[in-house]
Amino acid sequence: MGEAHSASILLGNEVLSSKTNETIIQGGGYPSGFTMSDAFGLINMTDPSKNKDEYSHTIGTPTHTISWFARANYSLLGRYLLTATFRADGSSKFGPNNHWGYFPAAAFAWRLSDEPFMQKTSDWLDNLKLRISYGTSGADNIDPSLWRETWTTEQIVIDGQTVTGYVPGDVLSNPDLKWETTISRNLGVDFGFLNRFHGSLDFYWNTTKDILMKVPCDASSGYKYQFQNAAQTSNKGIELSLSADLVRSKDFRLNLGLTYNYNVNNVDKILANVTADTHTGWGSSMRIPYYDYAIREGYPVGLVMGLESAGFYSTADFDYVDGKYKLKAGVPDLRTIVNYPSDASKALAAEGQVAFPGVAKFVDQNGDGVIDDSDVTIIGEVMPKHTGGFTLSGNWKSIDFSAGFTYQLDGKVYNANAMHSMMGNKDNQLGQNRLSYVSDTYKIYDVDSSGDLFLVTEPSALDALNKNAKYALAYSEYGLTTSEFIESASYLRLNTLTIGYTLPKNWTKKVGISNARIYFTGNNLFLISGYSGLDPDVNTNTDAGGDGFPTPYYDYNSYPKARTYTFGINVAF
16 A cells, blocks of 8 residues: 555454353261262262252353454554454343344544654654544343343142242343443543653543343232343543653663552443342341442442441430430430340430440431431442552662552442441351450440459449540440441552562673572562551452442451562573
8 A cells, every 4th residue: 555554454253152061969977988989979878967968950051152343454654543443242141132232443543743743842752642542342241041031949839749840030031131331432642752751641431331230120020130231330530651761870770650540430320210239248137227338320339328427425425314324405316226235225224215325326317316227328439539559660780679559549448347346246256356446445344353344334434434445335236337437448558579689690601500680579568558457458249249239348357468578580591
């Protein structure tokens, strides 16, 4: 096409097919010395009193995917760059009328620094490139049977005989299921100047529509829910990337790399009949509220629902009358959400009243004078808006170094570990991991000179005993999700540190080695954070409730990030 024009075309096809077949056999109580083969041969022959054998076989729904794609690239004068792509993807995971999805994309770039009218800037401007792009993509990472009728086995008694049959499952079929589609829009600029500084700045707006969600079914249908294309979300933000040669000399070099991302997530649309709530498991079924993560139109993903903490009741909230604490006018009482030891509540609380000094206190959202589950509100938006990192690297003579940092500004962590310690119910391993909190909790018992416990009742004595108390009484019948432990997720982490030393060549040549370098690398060496838990950058379970809805920044029974040290040597002969 000549020197001014350049073009290329790519055509392709992809076919994928998969299926699953799973068999599980488990049992116990076999004689010692049995091999696996021996046990398989005598399945169902073990002692039922010790452990009943279990056998299950599952055949997954086969999946088939076929894709056709084309890409065309065109360049004019090396300055005007155009790329266009088109995909046609077919998947058996969707209904018969929606197997196929069609996804076009295009991008245009203008190398502005190569224009003749920019020649006067060539002594300081190395690169200036403008970019704009628009594209669509589809997702089919779903269960292949969501659009079909599902069946399950059920044992029923007919004429005195137990019979196993197949009955419809919980999920109502939906032959209208279709592809989730993400629309990506980007406007960016690449730049470089003085042969020292380079970077890029991007503005993006991405929309994901037709998101698959569980939609409750009418009870009369006999089904619990149906999957539908029910929601739309968006992400808007800025991405900045910079690199700079700060120092360049014979013996010393210092380079800086910096990234910054600002992102705003939002649920743009959601069907009116969709209850997009899910639950975690830290407080068992007695947790209030039971559904502690929610998706709401007009809000970002990652809403935590719970009670807004007001600390704990103090003696100032009560009138002390006849040895009992009666709430003052305007101070709301608790109802049904806490149940502290009966001896304490009977001894301290006025008749018909739940609250007494030291009990967790919450904001009365509806102003009815009572704290109950109707006062549940949004207590945290966990997704951070500001994230990034920076790296310092370079060398001094034969010593090289690199330090990589990551950071996060704002965002929240749902510290379920702390809530379990403070608000967990009595049957859920009372005392587990509570030592660090209990020492700072409100106390209603003290120890006398003989070492015996006694209940403290008089206001001045309670105030003296709890002058340094930070938390409410560490016991409640119910698990309470409270804003007190929705904590800041901001942090600065030294993610990697490497220091190396290259041995002088006049040393290594003597032993037949052309190059040798010894080094030390450390990962996760330190963390600066105000979080009371181990690490704010945590996500214990991405689908805690099993409903397919996200539960980001949920910290419960999480393992800390590993800190590692590596010493090594690189040798070349």
